[in-house]
Amino acid sequence: MPCPISVGRPLGRLAVLLLPLIFLLTACSGEPGTGPADVRWDRDACERCRMVLSARNFSAQIRYTPDPAGRSQVHKFDDIGCAIIWLDQQEWREAPGVEIWVNDHRDGEWIDARTAYYVPGKVTPMEYGLGAQDEPLPDALDFEQARALVYQQEEKFNSHGAHLEQNASRDGGGRATQDAKADAEQAKLPSIRENKQP
Numbered sequence: 691m692p693c694p695i696s697v698g699r700p701l702g703r704l705a706v707l708l709l710p711l712i713f714l715l716t717a718c719s720g721e722p723g724t725g726p727a728d729v730r731w732d733r734d735a736c737e738r739c740r741m742v743l744s745a746r747n748f749s750a751q752i753r754y755t756p757d758p759a760g761r762s763q764v765h766k767f768d769d770i771g772c773a774i775i776w777l778d779q780q781e782w783r784e785a786p787g788v789e790i791w792v793n794d795h796r797d798g799e800w801i802d803a804r805t806a807y808y809v810p811g812k813v814t815p816m817e818y819g820l821g822a823q824d825e826p827l828p829d830a831l832d833f834e835q836a837r838a839l840v841y842q843q844e845e846k847f848n849s850h851g852a853h854l855e856q857n858a859s860r861d862g863g864g865r866a867t868q869d870a871k872a873d874a875e876q877a878k879l880p881s882i883r884e885n886k887q888p
Contacts, residue, residue, distance in 0.1 A: 771818025795821030808836035
């Protein structure tokens with residue numbers, strides 16, 4: 691029986707040449723377009739607060755595809771509270787295909803944040819206090835209840851002057867002002883080199 695792809699025909703030769711290329715491109719396509727991405731622990735920074743992701747039981751990710759024909763984008767967060775607040779500020783927050791992933795607080799496995807149950811009272815990186823898990827508990831919160839608790843915590847932070855964006859801009863300007871004052875004070879001090887006679 692003759693081979694269905696005849697090397698003697700131009701179309702058959704093209705198919706034989708393109709087949710390995712297709713396999714190569716498929717194997718090197720990178721991350722899948724869905725599901726949680728790999729995290730470079732102690733290197734990747736939270737999209738909202740810029741803190742490094744190191745708490746492997748409380749991190750979160752949001753994956754979305756801005757262009758249906760394009761690749762998905764993943765944003766990483768050190769706390770589910772940061773992820774919730776950041777997502778609510780995005781125009782595409784309700785778009786189909788937006789995925790939210792969170793670490794199970796017990797074993798660090800990635801679970802769907804919208805179907806997870808949240809246990810309040812945990813010590814988390816940004817103090818939103820929510821640990822996610824995939825099994826229900828009597829006092830556990832669903833995603834919308836957890837979201838409401840995040841905003842209660844954020845309101846408490848804001849009332850005490852600890853709002854994230856305000857502190858970031860204030861600290862940046864405050865440090866620059868302090869550095870300038872320290873430089874000016876140091877310039878007023880006598881220098882040993884100036885008093886030395888040649």
